[in-house]
Amino acid sequence: MTIECPTPRHEEEVVLLGHGAGGRLTEELLDTLVLPAVGEAEGPLEDAAPLPGRPDLVMSTDSFVVSPLFFPGGDIGSLAVHGTINDLAMRGAWPLALSVSLIIEEGLPLSELRAVMASLGKAAQDAGVPVITGDTKVVGRGAADRLFINTTGVGQRHAPMCPSAANARPGDVVLLSGPIGLHGTTVLSTREGLGFEGDIASDSRPLHRLVHALAPLGAAVHVLRDPTRGGLAASLNEIARDSSAAVEIEESAVPVPEAVASACDLLGLDPLVVANEGCMVAFVDPEAAEKALTAMRSLPEGAQAVRIGEVLHEGPRGRATLRTLVGARRIIEMPLGEQLPRIC
Amino acid sequence: MTIECPTPRHEEEVVLLGHGAGGRLTEELLDTLVLPAVGEAEGPLEDAAPLPGRPDLVMSTDSFVVSPLFFPGGDIGSLAVHGTINDLAMRGAWPLALSVSLIIEEGLPLSELRAVMASLGKAAQDAGVPVITGDTKVVGRGAADRLFINTTGVGQRHAPMCPSAANARPGDVVLLSGPIGLHGTTVLSTREGLGFEGDIASDSRPLHRLVHALAPLGAAVHVLRDPTRGGLAASLNEIARDSSAAVEIEESAVPVPEAVASACDLLGLDPLVVANEGCMVAFVDPEAAEKALTAMRSLPEGAQAVRIGEVLHEGPRGRATLRTLVGARRIIEMPLGEQLPRIC
Structure with missing residues (x-):
């Protein structure tokens, strides 16, 4: 009887599709290989x-x-x-x-x-x-x-606005400029011929005017992020991590179009991980939240802006959680790898 | 008897390798399709x-x-x-x-x-x-x-230096910072296993310090170009066209390493069309030419800088010509398309 050497784990030695998905594998590739090589300053x-x-x-x-x-x-x-x-x-x-x-x-x-x-x-x-x-x-x-x-x-x-993923603070109100999941499900449905593409369309649009509308709020705008690859789940996780914040959102408050929900059901996807190309999440000082919502709603690209959550004063720091419809709380996981390749 | 429709000229309806070669096909693609779409200002x-x-x-x-x-x-x-x-x-x-x-x-x-x-x-x-x-x-x-x-x-x-392909003037001296043809022949020889790659190496290097050394000459530096895709032939043609200038260079003055000449002979290539990644052509006011040569030669990347030609006061405007070893003059053609794909 011979003892065989373990088979080399080749799957770890090459680039995987998931390395480009904006999730944990992407983080790992950047942290261990790309950023050390270019000597980029550490930080968010x-x-x-x-x-x-x-x-x-x-x-x-x-x-x-x-x-x-x-x-x-x-x-x-x-x-x-x-x-x-x-x-x-x-x-x-x-x-x-x-x-x-x-x-x-x-x-x-x-x-x-x-x-x-x-x-x-x-x-x-x-x-x-x-x-x-x-x-x-x-x-x-x-x-x-x-x-x-x-x-x-x-x-x-736009000085003095200086949003950063590291600037979320306890008490911040979390705003979302519009419905999620449209871009990713549209591209996937079109590519695979799933039939949803008649009912939905990508939300691809520029958001610079929406940000400009928030500029008068200045430093009260703490974080801005467009949830592209990895969806809202990845963005909220990154913000929670970089700000050491306990981010909590209400499941019932997150707008998911019906066709997106149907497509996600069929595909076994969580709408929270689906890429968007025309919506934005904003963390703002609670005192500025109403003004921010009004400013966002004044533009077509923010007409459906809603409040979806907050940064908890007490809670799991560095974590994003979802309060479900029945009142339970679950952790929003950082997506691991590639569920939706070639989406952008 | 029926008269058949002419066969569609499919070869004209798709992108060809030559469209990316930096020659006439690239110009055509940019002029007819890319630039009109992005509304870029006309000009060089x-x-x-x-x-x-x-x-x-x-x-x-x-x-x-x-x-x-x-x-x-x-x-x-x-x-x-x-x-x-x-x-x-x-x-x-x-x-x-x-x-x-x-x-x-x-x-x-x-x-x-x-x-x-x-x-x-x-x-x-x-x-x-x-x-x-x-x-x-x-x-x-x-x-x-x-x-x-x-x-x-x-x-x-570096103000007031403001080099542009449109700034060549009659009387300008044409300087070249070093030998040509190394990058293209090295990449091609390596890819195809031609055997020259033991004798030559790409000239890939940064040229910003060389340009900085010319900065004290200010506005006397009229044109700077690094002859990459399409080689020296494309760069001189572009400068001649954009400046409506009659550019003439001396064949004997252009440094072509022996291994490059051998590789080009074998491949049927003109060293003038081979890509470089570490040399620069400079058109300078004749009164500043000696100072420019001295400045270039003060750095390793310009140690082999030479004068290769001039802008004629009388001559075919918009054309680059080569005075050959036997004293004849021939037009340096703009390369048409792709002789060396995937070279950069």
């Missing part, structure tokens, strides 16, 4: 970072690999504009300019590229944000899946 | 663009798709840092910060990702340019070829 990972020596300016980058390229409510072009505008906005900044870099698979029909670029251009124009520079690469057939777009943006902060 | 296409309202700051973006990931003299990580630093430098700017965005194919060994990130981090540190923000996406097997990296940078201009 934010959607955008201040420029050295120019703290009034912030920079953010995002590569978009969504599949399919076109879906109800948007396409990779508009999504790439909205996504980076929103990352800048979540740092309390007004976007000044975008760069756009394309990686195109040889053989992509020019008509599709033209449609994507027209949509990208229109999204930028509608948002009032110029595309000032770009790059185009083409790789051979099979070396990329149709089209990937990187957008990077520079924004100017 | 530069390596970097000023930020609206902040003309002292410039922004540049580049996606790197080089294959293989590792090659003599560098890898996709160091290349991604050098490439964007150089694009900023060519607008006379000092790089302030970079963003890094990864698109990773599922299954990439973590050891390779770690090696690339370590190299990227070292390149940024050696250059003194911080990586301040990033993004990581993972796509399924076969949806990307291993790893693509976008870097975007913001730089601060």
